Amino acid sequence: MSDPSSFLPLALARFHTLAALSGGELHGYAIMQIVEVSSGGLVKMGPASLYGTLKKLVDLGLVEEVGAPDVDADRRRRYYRLTGLGERVCLAEADRLAVLASRTRRNLGPRRPEPA
Amino acid sequence: MTAHIRSYRAVVRLYPKGFRREFGDDLVRHFAELVSDLGPRRAWSRTFLDLVITLPIYRLEAIMSPSRSNITLNLTIVVLTAAGLISIFAMDTSTLGTTFGVVLLGAAAVVAITQRTRLARSLRITNGSRTRRLTLAAISAVVFAAAIVGYLMAIGDGDDPVSGAVLVAYNLVGIIALIATGVFLAKGLRTPRTIKAAPISH
Numbered sequence: 001m002s003d004p005s006s007f008l009p010l011a012l013a014r015f016h017t018l019a020a021l022s023g024g025e026l027h028g029y030a031i032m033q034i035v036e037v038s039s040g041g042l043v044k045m046g047p048a049s050l051y052g053t054l055k056k057l058v059d060l061g062l063v064e065e066v067g068a069p070d071v072d073a074d075r076r077r078r079y080y081r082l083t084g085l086g087e088r089v090c091l092a093e094a095d096r097l098a099v100l101a102s103r104t105r106r107n108l109g110p111r112r113p114e115p116a
Numbered sequence: 117m118t119a120h121i122r123s124y125r126a127v128v129r130l131y132p133k134g135f136r137r138e139f140g141d142d143l144v145r146h147f148a149e150l151v152s153d154l155g156p157r158r159a160w161s162r163t164f165l166d167l168v169i170t171l172p173i174y175r176l177e178a179i180m181s182p183s184r185s186n187i188t189l190n191l192t193i194v195v196l197t198a199a200g201l202i203s204i205f206a207m208d209t210s211t212l213g214t215t216f217g218v219v220l221l222g223a224a225a226v227v228a229i230t231q232r233t234r235l236a237r238s239l240r241i242t243n244g245s246r247t248r249r250l251t252l253a254a255i256s257a258v259v260f261a262a263a264i265v266g267y268l269m270a271i272g273d274g275d276d277p278v279s280g281a282v283l284v285a286y287n288l289v290g291i292i293a294l295i296a297t298g299v300f301l302a303k304g305l306r307t308p309r310t311i312k313a314a315p316i317s318h
Contacts, residue, residue, distance in 0.1 A: 028142055028146055029145075029146055029149050032146070044162060045166075046162055046163050046165060046166020046167070046169075046170070047142075047143045047146040047147055047150070047163060047166060048131065048135075048139075048143060048166050048167065048170040048171075048174070049166050049169065049170055050146070051135075051138075051139040051142055051143060051146075052135070052170055052173075052174060055135070055138065055139070076141075076145070077142075077145075078142060
């Protein structure tokens with residue numbers, strides 16, 4: 001199953017996790033922090049939700065575990081990054097949402113005057 | 117290690133073994149960082165909600181995993197069959213008991229057939245396949261025998277007229293059980309006792 005569209009639509013937590021990893025290799029706690037900031041505080045992942053999501057993404061082949069990225073990194077932590085398929089799926093979902101957002105903006109704005 | 121982290125480590129033990137083994141240390145480290153960054157109160161409020169949501173889901177997923185679902189389904193079949201037979205033969209209110217029992221036996225048959233279909237799709241034969249199939253054949257044979265006994269008792273009791281629906285139900289259960297017995301017995305006997313090891317390629 002290597003067709004990115006077969007993974008869509010992605011669950012919110014999965015997409016946020018992939019989007020966080022699109023910036024590079026991260027450990028679990030950093031993913032949680034980035035998701036919280038990038039969602040404006042709306043998505044707050046707890047530890048088990050985060051690692052459960054990561055496990056599913058790894059099982060689906062969208063994310064892979066990697067070694068510590070540099071010598072200063074904490075070796076006890078596990079780091080994750082997007083696979084090639086993960087990148088394509090993340091982009092496909094971003095495009096899908098962009099089209100949806102664009103259509104919604106076109107339909108609703110600029111606001112039409114209320115009928116009398 | 118603070119009391120909060122010790123408590124969370126204890127709570128992590130509630131998660132399924134596989135998840136705990138893979139991520140237990142990560143979860144505790146993550147929680148420790150939450151306590152350090154947000155303080156214990158906010159760390160717990162976030163983690164408590166996370167626990168309430170994920171614990172039943174991960175538990176259910178572990179139960180329904182392929183390795184566990186066979187055991188769960190076999191147990192379900194046995195319990196439904198036993199409850200159905202008890203309802204038919206032991207409940208005092210005969211019509212209600214019989215109807216309820218037939219429904220339970222029907223449910224057991226549906227679960228068994230569904231399970232067999234799912235297993236039939238799988239090319240992999242596990243060590244316990246032969247035993248499981250022969251066990252199901254035995255259970256089906258017991259159900260078949262019970263259906264015959266029930267049918268004979270129903271038609272033999274001249275003082276208490278039995279409705280046609282009850283007789284049809286006995287027939288239906290008996291036929292399904294007979295077919296199931298034959299299918300499971302044939303499949304069980306055709307399943308090898310041991311699995312041949314796959315050749316090792318160098």
